[in-house]
Amino acid sequence: MSDMRMSPNLALNQLVAQRQAAGEPLIHLGFGESRLPAFGPLVERLAKGATRNAYGPVAGSPGVRAAAAGYFERRRIPTDPEQIVVAPGSKPLLMAINLAVPGDVLLPRPAWNTYAPQARLAGKHPIAVPIPEECGGVPDPDALRECVQAARVLGHDPRIMVLTLPDNPTGTLAPPAMIRELCAIAEEEGLLIVSDEIYRDVVHDPATDYLSPAEVAPESTVIATGLSKSLALGGWRIGVARFPEGPWGDWIRTGVVSVASEVWSTLAGPMQEVAEYAFDEPREIRERLRASARLHGIVARDVHRICVAAGARCRPPTGAFYVYPDFEPVREELAKHEVGDSPSLARRMLDLGIVVLAGHLLGDEGEALRFKCATSMLYGDSAEQQQLALDAEDPLSLPHVRSVLDRIEDSFQRLL
Structure with missing residues (x-):
């Protein structure tokens, strides 16, 4: 037990929240929370169950x-x-x-x-x-x-x-x-x-x-x-x-x-x-599930596109809300920034304003140039913005979604 530490994704999430509250403009890709508003019928059931x-x-x-x-x-x-x-x-x-x-x-x-x-x-x-x-x-x-x-x-x-x-x-x-x-x-x-x-x-x-x-x-x-x-x-x-x-x-x-x-x-x-x-x-739950899965897929695929454009190998996402890029193809370029393993790659991303979860914290080889990008908190800062993203035919065209994805793309392009 003396060797146990807080779960790294939860510790990272708390640290990011503190730094964002202090005014740092970080984009959080290190925590797999589905950041969508609580669905009204579920809230009603919660209230009904209060007794x-x-x-x-x-x-x-x-x-x-x-x-x-x-x-x-x-x-x-x-x-x-x-x-x-x-x-x-x-x-x-x-x-x-x-x-x-x-x-x-x-x-x-x-x-x-x-x-x-x-x-x-x-x-x-x-x-x-x-x-x-x-x-x-x-x-x-x-x-x-x-x-x-x-x-x-x-x-x-x-x-x-x-x-x-x-x-x-x-x-x-x-x-x-x-x-x-x-x-x-x-x-x-x-x-x-x-x-x-x-x-x-x-x-x-x-x-x-x-x-x-x-x-x-x-x-x-x-x-x-x-x-x-x-x-x-x-x-x-x-x-x-x-x-x-x-x-x-x-x-x-x-x-x-x-x-x-x-x-x-x-x-x-x-x-x-x-x-x-x-x-x-x-029926309303089934519709909510379909809409949520669709939104998660659209945004995850765009982040996948950004990772590949930056030189990474990356499996195309088909479920959940993650991508897992591997920057081995650009190891030599990253070495110019003193990046040679998973921890240093995550630090480099943080310097660029992007928070990711380094691969070694997921049991991956420490020398590998891999990290996890969670894409499920990119739908907006308010419940209203998140609902707009969920309802939109093309959520990537919404200004509040597109702007954060553009910031991510700019940071990835400056990685090398």
Whole structure:
């Protein structure tokens, strides 16, 4: 515990807020918050739920668990309400899974910066596996088997594999064929799959072929999700986990509920009211989800264009609201500015007024010239501006959106 520090993205967010309050004109690309106004019908449900001041069942009320089960059913994943647990965000659920299930954790490299610290907090060893060339969020299947065997030779005990679909930090989605291959390896090696699907409803193209590992390996996949990203409710803290049907799933769920009973007791009653309504997905919620995913995709693709124009290699974003540029092609030019690794590249960006999250903080190789750009806070400084961006046919043409993107482009062009 003496080595633990605040999560780097949260620490960075607090630092940026302080510096912006002091008058520094920084553009914040280092924090993945969906910066959109709270949706009116959700606010109404929150107010309606204000009288729900009793604790209630640890796993969640029957109504909210039934709504979450229906959410998964509509995504080709048959689910009984007894397979559901709700919590104050998906983070505590992921931590509870680490505490309930023994064994070390296989992670894609790079990955969301919370996975590895949570594993360490639970006394586990995080094992990083490089991502494939075409996408992030998953270990490269060709490297996965080798990493599992090498870890066992070193005395580690890999039993859990984390997938992020779509991915934070690359903003990409692993294709169905790769999911099937990873599920086959998991079955051969006896791995539990933890599928973090918090960005599932932020896939940019609604026609995208999305395959959850729970469809391929239903008896060995836990899904974690929530409403922070898709409905911009990060501050409300609403998370859901779906556990496998059968004895193993029941055992894991029982362990998670046991952890919950000692840590968070239950999801707050007003939030359960919100979650039940949101996971039932009435027409207005479905429309809000589509509009939000569309906006996230449009802006992320423009930032991708800016990164490539500045000389970076970068996977085109297809989900979530991130791009992950690699400036290796311009290493020599960057060296003229004393930039030769991930930390110095992030400092160079800060000198240019752009805040990014350096790749080494995401488990990436420190000498790599990579960082995460989160694009979801570029829609305006006020709720009115953000709503205009959400409603616009062409949000990039709005003056308040275009001006910040132009500033980003100017800074990237001055990087070399």
